Amino acid sequence: MKICISYSAVIVLILIFSTSSCIERDLKRGENSINAGDMENYISRLASDEFMGRKPFTPGEKITVEYLAEQLERIGFEPAFGESYYQKVPMAEISSEVNGQVKAVYMNKVLSLKAPDDIAVTSPRFAEEINIKGSEMVFAGFGINAPGLGWNDYENLDVKGKTVIVLINDPGLYTGDASLFKGREMTYYGRWTYKFEEAARQGAEGILIIHETEGAGYQYTIQRKSSISPKLYMQTADSNNSHCAFTGWLSVAAADSLFEMEGYKISDLRTAACSKGFKSFNLKTKISLLIKNKIVFNSSTNIAGVLRGKSRADECIIYTAHWDHFGIGEKENGDSIYNGAVDNGTSMAWVFEIGEAFARLKNKPERSVMLFFPTAEEQGLLGSTYFTENPPLPMSKTVACFNNDLMLPIGRMRDVMITGYGQSTLDEMITEAAALQDRYAAADPNSHTGMYFRSDHFSFARKGVPSAFVRGNIESREHGKEWTAKMEKDYIENYYHRPSDNFEPETWNLEGIVEDAKLSFYVGYRLANTDYFPSWKPGSEFNRQ
The missing domain is CATH 3.50.30.30 (Glucose Oxidase; domain 1)
Incomplete structure (x- = not known):
């Protein structure tokens, strides 16, 4: 039997394959822009003594939020709050x-x-x-x-x-x-x-x-x-x-x-x-x-920028990492500045690198992408709670939230740990993306600590937005599981919420966080170019159907 293909059909097929190839090249262009050098630059500034521990209601807040707004503008993200990158959050200290x-x-x-x-x-x-x-x-x-x-x-x-x-x-x-x-x-x-x-x-x-x-x-x-x-x-x-x-x-x-x-x-x-x-x-x-x-009434500041979508700008994928830490406090080993390099400097760098990847795309996404740096996470998720009550884009059209916190700079991981595994259909998208990196998705082995309820994605989850807290944290490619658990334990016991949480370029390895950023960028890119809305799974406490 002869198979006849018309000239016009050949042209259509060429266009389809050409378009697909362009999309793949564009995606790679974004992914390849994510690198450890840029991450190091962000962290070295945000975790420097110049920022005085990034505490709300202090001079360190002004330095921090101005730096974040400058970087959002530099990479090509517009102000999210009308003409401003700033959202004032009324608080009492x-x-x-x-x-x-x-x-x-x-x-x-x-x-x-x-x-x-x-x-x-x-x-x-x-x-x-x-x-x-x-x-x-x-x-x-x-x-x-x-x-x-x-x-x-x-x-x-x-x-x-x-x-x-x-x-x-x-x-x-x-x-x-x-x-x-x-x-x-x-x-x-x-x-x-x-x-x-x-x-x-x-x-x-x-x-x-x-x-x-x-x-x-x-x-x-x-x-x-x-x-x-x-x-x-x-x-x-x-x-x-x-x-x-x-x-x-x-x-x-x-x-x-x-x-x-x-x-x-x-x-x-x-x-x-x-x-x-x-x-x-x-x-x-x-x-x-x-x-x-002693009571002081004042306002702190949320920071956000947005890359407007081409066709559905009111629908949004959001990436978050809190900017605040504990400022200058109780002295330990001669140091009183709580620089918060891991909590949460590494995650802020993760957000910026993902944002830069989207900004580098030749073809901008159909949906909007927002980078959000909330205040007062350390005080009970106050900034993100206020944001979700007063959003610049509707919560009902917020497609997904990707948040990170405490990203350890200990090299590449075999795993992609999903804190809150089983909550939403984002799990399947993350699992697929992990396989492309020769990694496996896994539930948080320490889910008894309640980390899904301890960072800013939880504010979005409470509003019905499927939210992911995802990073490599279980099995080092080079050293294995026991070593990784030992490193996490060492951080929690000796650095977490202490002045010792400093940027250490001689010992840090950011390649794992680079890989995590590429994964979250890939999943967000897919969401930003479809009309699909992830959903909560039947067993989730956030499933309101």
Whole structure:
């Protein structure tokens, strides 16, 4: 049988293959622009002493946001907020100081707790003095009220005007029972932010979380340091009176001492609280403390730029990395500047390199691409929360959010770790992109730390936007899994939220972050040139269908 192909059909086929070839060349042009040298330039500036630790409400903020805006303009991204790269975020800065010792009294026994070593406590209320006198204490298990899961630690419990003590994380972590919440993977109910929110909804006067390193994901020293540093809150009409009067953490030793007065052991209470039949109960111990607040009302700044799409400019793919860190604080080993090179200098460089890749494209994408640098992530995702409440483009047309945080400069990885694996159909796109780099996609092996709820993508997820937190973090191509885990542990224990988090060009290897940037650029490029909207999977808590 003869196959006849017309002249016009041949021309069409040539055009199709030519167009496809042009697209591939354009994609490669963008990918090849991503490089370690440019990343190093960004990080060396952002993590330098010149930026004074990038703390909101300080001169370091002005230096940081002006630099970010200049770089967005330089690479060809337009202002996202009308004619401005800046979005003002109204906040209050509260410096809480505990006057004297905290007293826990049980009958004729008095336990004196020293802040911040034994108890890390602050007040979120816009009041100069918080005087707690003999507040009754209640043990409320994990402090969770989840009707959809048939779990309520506050059932038949009156905590109004009382101080609630709760455990960190979810019951599933400590039992290994996959039928309890998500087993070892933390849900939002396990986060300290949720526990503070729920205690306030229940009318509690105060809440204290018993620290435990595995469940929290970090040592008590992190909360200790946080409690003696000024904290930021969104400005509210009720002066934060809807919050508990005080919130905080008990060290393990302090919690043990407090409960031993009444004959309880924390280990026994944790085991009991993991059972569905557990009943929370009132303690006979009362707590007293005096907190003095210094309050400053001001605004911090979100930064964003946009590359407008050709045909669907109102639909947007967004890349995010918070700019803020802790400024100048408590001195360690002679250094008091918290430069935040890994947290979050490496991720800001990741965003800029992806942005430059899109800007280098000969054919601009059909959808818009936005680069977003939120403020006050370290204070509870405040900048990204404000942004999602006041977006420059509709949240309903935000296609996907790609966020990163704590990208370790330890070389190329075999894995692409998806924190929040199983949440959305972005997983499949990321898995396909990983294979093109001879890598494999994997769930976060430390999902019990709740990282999916600890960075700015979570603000977008809460608004229904499928959001990805993706980076190589499990298996070094050169050194393997054990070495990689050791490096991550070393960072968390010795550099995380400490002045030692500095740019170290002699020892850093940025090639893994380069590969991660190319992967996220590739997935975003695909999304930016289709009409496809990723969706939440049926098992996700963000699936609202």
